[in-house]
Amino acid sequence: MMAASRPWLAFAAAAVVLSFVAVAAAGQADVDMVFLKSAVAKGAVCLDGSPPVYHFSPGSGSGANNWLVHMEGGGWCRNADECSVRKGNFRGSSKFMRPLSFSGLLGGSQKANPDFYNWNRVKIRYCDGSSFTGDVEAVETATNLHYRGFRVWRAVIDDLLAKGMNKAQNALLSGCSAGGLAAILHCDGFRDLLPATAKVKCFSDAGFFLDGKDISGNNYVRTFYKNVVNLHGSAINLPVSCTSKQSPEMCFFPQYVVPTLRTPLFILNAAYDAWQIKNVLAPSTADPKKTWNQCKLDIKSCSSSQLSVLQNFRKDFMAALPKPGQYPSLGMFIDSCYAHCQSGSQDTWFADDSPSIQKTQIGKAVGDWFYDRRVSQLIDCAYPCNPTCKNREDD
Template sequence: MISARSRQWLSLVAIVLTIISLKADGASVGITFLQDAVAKGAVCLDGSPPAYHFDKGSGTGVNNWIVHIEGGGWCEDVATCLSRKKTDLGSSKLMVKQFGFSGLLSSQQKSNPDFYNWNRIKVRYCDGSSFTGDAVDPANNLFFRGRRIFDAIIADLSAKGMKNAKNAILSGCSAGGLAAILNCDRFRALLPATTKVKCISDAGFFIHAKDVSGGQHIETFYSKVAKLHGSVKNLPASCTSRMGMRPELCFFPQYVVQTMQTPIFFINSAYDSWQIKNILAPTAADKGKAWKNCKLDLKKCTPAQLNVIQDFRTSFLLAINRAGVLNSPSKGMFIDSCYAHCQIGKQITWSSDSSPVVGSTKIAKAVGDWYYERSPVRKLDCPYPCNPTCPKVDTESALDG
């Protein structure tokens, strides 16, 4: 038996080793508040200034830039936005002052050989609309200013050297991955014509699909977000001009990506855990909680539920195909079969001995090969549960979009 004192000592050692590991991976990056943006109306839900974390590039990467947007879902009505503004997803007053950089943002050459010495920026997400909104609710003191925040941050980074960028990437995870899609062509337009610009969406390809009850839960949800935040006017015009009376459907990547001009790469699971939990089988469509255990662990799904989930994969791949990803030389993808959500921000899934492999390739190499055009990259995994390199169980929460 291990004594209580020994357990405490082992716990302390584990904490110290974790801290050392994080520091070795360039973890502690301080926050920058854009106080000047407030005068432009570029503010978080509660009116506080937007913020980001910036680790400067060096050597051959001094003129290369990665702007990465964090995830965190959306707020679709006044009540959820009021609740959200009491958290770091709605107020920069509540954000941590130091943020850990790993995966795509790692400063370690061994684990991130293609991007380790670039200027790396983590954009904090505090508007609740994937940086698309531009409205105000004075009665509830809510500011829906996602578009202004995006423009203010890009302007600030341009003044700090991004205007001289040789290479630039806009990336994001989940709601940030959706933001990277919806703002990709705009990002391209805000940078010099001489800059090589590409975008990366990690777990941001949310599909337009029915839920298990046959309802349109996610369509209704995104429509509410777009209406509340005043997003439609800021969604890509190349999409909204084609959608007739339903321009809000341009919140769905499958309609936007078809007409995008800027090269983009998609990292996604065909069994994205957030989408299965919140698009396919949301609580509102699962009154009897028949899907509760299945959503926690696919091994706990019934054969009938697994058939539904395999059909969801088919719908996801069809949406990717219709978006033109499979036949475009400028687009790339890494679609695995892991029950996962967001994979480029953590070293364990980005580039480690435990990272998922598709076609003998890990995510970090696939992204680097695509960005530097070493080879076309369209990696598509076999159906679940075929991939032994996938993590055993998804560890993300049910509401981490």
């Protein structure tokens, strides 16, 4: 496997470990794992053929009939070699998955997560490499690879419906990174599976991947997504509202999907998304001399010319976002941090020193939007204007 492709495979692994250590240190209890062994007979399996897994914390009190379903992130794999690497870790096999704690958006403390703390809270583990879109019947004989991400998603959702989600009063489909993209791609489908009387919305954290050129002028990410879609047979499971107008790989870019959605959406993203800058704007294939290495590690180390490129990236990102005035139900929190995924940790979700725009933290903005207290459409000024930023990657 080429070094250039590795970030797409395991870019969140280190962040997951750090996040796990942080919540463990805080004394939070692990959340039970549900191995969905019954799904195997339906072909709903991880890349290696192992059963899907989700973590479930049941709701209580006023949240007993409310459901928060969060999809884990972790990049994509575009060929058999990359997917085979994932088979050897939790990105492609449930054999390597371990219990974890919930924090941030999934946290169970009323003080730390006032709007969602007592809901039924679910985290779907990500082990397919296609943002839960793949569905290929044939199994590669040589590699024993199963491209079945959509079946995994549907099997978990069906299990949750049977657990009581079919009577949901409120529901939020969310995800981080590749899971944040999945929250957009599956948004309307999720809405259609729930009661017509339920309030159903979707929340994408760091899932708004930009259709943009890299620093060498190539459309690296377009080619990458085309390979992912072709390998996993994703086209049939992408929103028809987009694929009827665009080639399938273009529908991996939210800017072409979001305007077609029927279901209310909240977009949380850093305008200088750390992962996108490392892997979409300045991938190693576009920077053979590694002149961007220090800048990608720490935005404070960027040269003036590199900062100029980053400011242009922000302009392109802002231009790709849906226009708030055209979508009154759209929520947005676009800060100027150098970060990736900001809803999974308490200190970035809802704390006294969390990243904020107009003195509003992310958790407050999302809660206000979900409950229609206020449609938060918060857009930050350009870097380095926001002193509340925590410039790091989480998952």
